[in-house]
């Protein structure tokens with residue numbers, strides 16, 4: 001499904017906003033793709049990338065999934081993200097995964113190219129205002145609403161499994177799953193004494 005090297009990055013084509021190179025992460029990514037021999041070019045906006053090949057809908061989809069755009073996130077207004085969280089945390093848009101059940105499938109256009117933003121610290125600083133407004137309440141941000149952190153994990157360290165309806169999905173590796181299980185079991189015991197965990201997904 002998703003290919004990757006030891007850094008977990010899998011792309012055949014990369015486009016950079018020039019401004020992205022003013023950030024350490026942008027410079028690092030640019031050097032990385034240049035060294036790797038990936039086709040690299042500049043774009044004026046991460047929101048309007050043209051020239052991604054693919055004549056048919058299917059070709060466009062797969063080419064989009066192999067294309068990485070590196071830019072600067074300028075809009076610092078976060079969308080609401082009910083019911084999983086209060087707000088989205090937009091660190092990236094789209095993902096190179098091709099899960100058949102993905103909700104992103106229908107809302108990222110015909111060529112759902114992957115966008116990553118290099119001004120991570122600015123994006124994270126923008127959470128402050130949202131957090132302060134809700135004090136003393138806790139504010140929850142969803143980091144996987146517009147993308148997914150899983151595809152940037154080393155392919156060899158992941159576990160793929162077919163579900164009961166025939167489609168495939170990535171699941172936590174056994175050791176990590178056990179660690180997560182123990183963590184939540186500890187929390188449940190502490191805060192909900194007497195409760196029982198039926199299952200963990």
Ligand code: SF4
Nearest residue numbers: 095097098099102148
């Ligand atoms: S890894 Fe997540 S965001 Fe990416 S295609 Fe699969 S479900 Fe969608």
